[in-house]
Every structure is written in structure tokens, then in C-alpha cells.
Amino acid sequence: MLNWCVAEQPGREVSLYYGVRNSSEPIKRSHLEALAATYPNFHLRLCFSDPLPGDQLGHDYHHQGRVDVALFRTELPLKPYHFYICGPTPMMESLVLGLEDWGVPESRIHYEAFGPASIKRSANPTAVEPVAAIQSDIVVTFAKSSKQIPWQPGMGSLLDFAEANGVKVESSCRAGSCGCCQTTIKTGEVAYGHAPDFDPEPGSCLLCSCTPKTSVTLEA
Numbered sequence: 001m002l003n004w005c006v007a008e009q010p011g012r013e014v015s016l017y018y019g020v021r022n023s024s025e026p027i028k029r030s031h032l033e034a035l036a037a038t039y040p041n042f043h044l045r046l047c048f049s050d051p052l053p054g055d056q057l058g059h060d061y062h063h064q065g066r067v068d069v070a071l072f073r074t075e076l077p078l079k080p081y082h083f084y085i086c087g088p089t090p091m092m093e094s095l096v097l098g099l100e101d102w103g104v105p106e107s108r109i110h111y112e113a114f115g116p117a118s119i120k121r122s123a124n125p126t127a128v129e130p131v132a133a134i135q136s137d138i139v140v141t142f143a144k145s146s147k148q149i150p151w152q153p154g155m156g157s158l159l160d161f162a163e164a165n166g167v168k169v170e171s172s173c174r175a176g177s178c179g180c181c182q183t184t185i186k187t188g189e190v191a192y193g194h195a196p197d198f199d200p201e202p203g204s205c206l207l208c209s210c211t212p213k214t215s216v217t218l219e220a
């Protein structure tokens with residue numbers, strides 16, 4: 001992604017916060033440093049959580065500690081950034097929740113897990129409404145699970161809705177990037193809040209990123 005960005009959009013401002021324990025771990029460090037030296041809009045920030053005795057702050061690394069939102073708040077000016085996060089689940093959970101607390105809109109937070117993982121997003125405060133007030137005429141049918149349930153608009157995505165109603169669906173990134181939650185639509189239509197990165201096959205949808213537009217029958 002970084003190589004593409006600097007080649008295709010060199011004017012775009014990109015910061016890479018790369019968290020590792022010490023100088024023995026960064027992968028492709030010389031390539032990253034060469035990019036940072038070539039492209040003034042690319043900012044490389046190496047964060048060491050456990051520096052070696054010889055690692056020098058300001059020379060071998062830029063920040064002592066883990067990558068966290070407190071660091072972003074200190075270093076990033078208030079701009080409408082997109083955040084792309086990849087790493088172990090505990091780190092991603094803390095970053096995603098921290099960014100949401102900071103007020104970064106969900107549509108600007110993208111993440112990808114190392115291996116199977118799920119990230120629970122913080123509940124949307126607007127979802128806390130009495131159920132009777134938010135029920136709609138739309139009905140969601142989960143064919144394999146033999147469940148037919150009235151859609152509740154405050155429930156989040158169809159993946160959240162399925163899980164809340166005991167329907168088992170595969171998921172990983174919960175952000176439209178991995179395709180794990182792809183599910184066949186037997187009838188009806190769904191709508192996406194924003195276009196997912198993963199392109200679902202025709203006749204299917206990404207449950208984590210869509211809501212029903214009409215009553216739908218899903219294969220799950």
C-alpha cells in the first residue's frame with residue numbers, strides 16, 4: 001500500500017507508525033528509510049516498546065513505547081485522516097476503540113487482523129433506543145438457520161444483527177476488507193454505508209458492511 005501511495009499519489013500525506021520491540025525486528029527498514037528520504041510527504045515513525053541497550057532514541061527509533069492513540073493525538077494535526085491498522089488483535093482492539101473515542105468516524109478506520117480475529121466496535125450511541133420505536137417493516141430471513149426476524153435499524157450491520165440473534169456467521173475484519181462474512185442473498189437487496197474494499201461476488205453481500213434495503217433472505 002505504501003509503495004503504491006508514494007508512486008501514484010506522492011502528494012498524499014502518509015504516516016507509518018511501525019511498532020516493534022527493538023532494532024532487531026523492523027522488516028524492510030532500509031527500504032522504508034529510503035522512501036522517507038525520497039518522499040517528503042511520507043513520515044516514518046519507528047516505535048520501540050523494549051529497545052536494546054544500544055538503541056538510541058532519535059537515531060534508531062523515534063518513539064519509546066507502543067503505538068497508541070495518545071501518540072497520534074500528540075503528533076498528528078487534526079486532519080480527516082484514514083487510519084489503516086494491522087497487527088495482533090489486542091493492539092487493534094485498543095487502537096480501534098481509542099480512535100472511535102477520539103471522534104474518528106467509523107468510515108475512516110480500516111483494519112486487518114493477523115489470522116482469524118474479530119474486533120468488537122463500540123456501540124453506536126444512537127442505537128440505544130427502545131426496540132419498539134425502531135422496528136421496521138423489513139424482515140430478515142436466515143435460511144440455513146431457519147430464523148425470520150424483523151430488522152431493527154439500530155442494530156448496526158447485518159453481521160451484528162445475525163450474531164445478536166444467534167445466527168453463526170464467519171467473520172474476521174468486520175470492516176469489509178477480508179471477505180470472510182460473504183453470504184449469498186437469495187432474495188431482496190442490501191445497502192452499504194460506504195463501498196467495502198473487498199468486492200463481493202454477484203448475488204452475495206458482506207454482512208459486516210451492509211444493512212437490508214428490503215426484506216432479505218440470506219443463506220446463513
Ligand code: FES
Pocket residue numbers: 170171172173174175176177178179180181182198206207208209
Ligand atoms: S468480516 Fe471481513 S469483510 Fe466482513
